[in-house]
Structures are given as C-alpha cells and as structure tokens.
Amino acid sequence: MIQVSGLQKSFTLHNQGGVSFEVLKGVDLQVDSGECVVLHGQSGAGKSTFLKALYANYSVNEGQIVLRDGDELVDITSAQPRRIIALREQTLGYVSQFLRVIPRVSTVDVVMQPLLDLGVDKGICEEKAKTLLSRLNVPERLWQLAPSTFSGGEQQRVNIARGFIVDYPILLLDEPTASLDAKNRKVVVELIHEAKARGAAIVGIFHDEDVREAVADRLVDIRAV
Ligand SMILES: Nc1ncnc2c1ncn2[C@@H]1O[C@H](COP(=O)(O)OP(=O)(O)OP(=O)(O)O)[C@@H](O)[C@H]1O
Numbered sequence: 001m002i003q004v005s006g007l008q009k010s011f012t013l014h015n016q017g018g019v020s021f022e023v024l025k026g027v028d029l030q031v032d033s034g035e036c037v038v039l040h041g042q043s044g045a046g047k048s049t050f051l052k053a054l055y056a057n058y059s060v061n062e063g064q065i066v067l068r069d070g071d072e073l074v075d076i077t078s079a080q081p082r083r084i085i086a087l088r089e090q091t092l093g094y095v096s097q098f099l100r101v102i103p104r105v106s107t108v109d110v111v112m113q114p115l116l117d118l119g120v121d122k123g124i125c126e127e128k129a130k131t132l133l134s135r136l137n138v139p140e141r142l143w144q145l146a147p148s149t150f151s152g153g154e155q156q157r158v159n160i161a162r163g164f165i166v167d168y169p170i171l172l173l174d175e176p177t178a179s180l181d182a183k184n185r186k187v188v189v190e191l192i193h194e195a196k197a198r199g200a201a202i203v204g205i206f207h208d209e210d211v212r213e214a215v216a217d218r219l220v221d222i223r224a225v
Pocket residue numbers: 011012023041042043044045046047048049050
C-alpha cells in the first residue's frame with residue numbers, strides 16, 4: 001500500500017539567514033495492507049515531518065512515495081494537486097494531533113463531512129458519526145455544538161471520529177492518543193484493530209507505550225540527524 005524509497009527532506013529557513021538542515025536522510029519504508037507500522041525516534045527526529053510528507057503536505061528533496069489507489073500506483077512526490085485531493089478523499093486519511101476547528105460548524109457535521117463528500121447518504125453519515133462519537137465517549141449534549149470550546153481531549157476525540165468516519169485504505173496517525181485517558185486510549189486501539197482487520201495500512205506515532213504495544217506490527221526508527 002505504501003512504498004517509500006530514499007526519502008530525503010531538508011528545511012531551509014529563508015527568514016533566518018537561509019539556514020538549511022536535513023531532517024530525513026534517505027528513509028525507506030514499505031507498509032502492506034492490514035499492517036500497522038509505528039514510527040519512533042526522539043523528539044525532533046522527523047516523525048511528524050515524515051507523516052506530513054506521506055500526506056503530501058510537505059514537498060521532499062529526493063526519493064519516492066508510492067501509494068496504492070485501487071489498481072493504480074501514485075507517486076505523490078510528483079502527482080498533480082488534483083490527484084492528491086482525490087487521493088485524500090478516498091484513500092488517504094490523516095489524523096493530526098490537533099483538531100483544526102471551523103467556527104459554528106457542529107461536532108456531528110465536522111465528523112461526518114469526509115463521508116458526505118464521498119456522496120454517501122446524509123442519514124447514514126450522521127448515524128456513523130454518532131456511533132463513533134458515542135464510542136469515543138463524547139457526551140451527547142456536545143454533538144450539536146461547535147467543538148471550538150471543547151477541552152483538548154474532547155477536541156482530539158472529535159478529530160479521531162472524523163479520521164475514522166471513512167474506511168480509508170491508508171491511515172496516518174500523528175499522536176492521536178496524546179491527551180486521552182486510558183479508557184479512551186483503549187477505544188482508539190480498538191478502532192485501529194478494526195481498521196487493520198478490514199485491510200488498512202497504517203503508519204502511526206504514539207507516545208504511550210501501551211498503545212504502541214497493542215497496535216504495532218513493526219517499529220521503524222526515524223533517526224535524528
Ligand atoms: N515547517 C518546518 N520548517 C522548519 N523546520 C521544521 C518544520 N517542521 C519541522 N521542522 C524541524 O524538523 C525537525 C523534525 O521535526 P518533527 O516535527 O518532524 O519532529 P518529531 O519527530 O515529530 O518530534 P516530536 O516527537 O517532538 O513530535 C525539528 O528539528 C523541527 O524543528
């Protein structure tokens with residue numbers, strides 16, 4: 001599902017004297033269907049940078065990132081923006097550490113939007129959104145409110161529900177359990193197991209050792225320079 005080879009990424013800080021440093025030095029990674037690979041490495045090693053490159057949020061200097069989209073293989077380092085948008089709609093899910101809240105949009109709407117965008121019937125989307133929200137213990141009184149005033153952990157659970165509303169074949173998870181209690185971490189572990197069972201290829205970053213041990217098929221070291 002994912003084939004990364006020779007991935008090299010440097011950052012250049014143009015507004016700070018043009019200083020340049022290399023974060024990813026030739027990373028290779030292959031992830032198969034139904035497999036969960038966990039990235040580890042010290043803070044600042046480049047784990048989030050690597051996930052953002054996989055989501056085509058960051059351009060890279062060298063290397064290839066080939067993703068399977070149905071019968072097609074797409075190298076996202078050279079794909080057209082339109083191709084990447086289509087890939088993100090149907091194939092590639094990404095749960096960031098923080099929810100980017102849109103003011104005045106209710107929690108249920110925030111969660112169901114990606115499924116609605118695929119043309120799925122609104123009633124079905126709403127039902128699936130509510131099921132995920134209740135599994136993640138987001139109180140029902142919050143569902144019709146916009147998540148901007150929610151606690152950090154509540155926002156994160158809304159974010160996770162949104163990330164799991166579509167059955168993406170590829171799922172990227174950047175510390176989705178960072179501000180969750182043990183009970184909710186367990187729910188996320190279950191969601192990951194279910195995604196693996198339906199054949200999703202997952203790349204994740206997890207702070208908690210218990211989560212890592214519960215979901216990882218393989219650990220991959222992203223080394224600091
Ligand atoms: N947009 C950016 N511009 C410049 N430098 C960046 C940018 N994003 C990340 N970096 C730098 O790249 C390095 C890797 O950052 P990254 O966020 O990938 O680390 P990480 O492994 O996810 O760390 P953590 O465990 O703390 O989340 C850091 O030194 C960071 O300062």
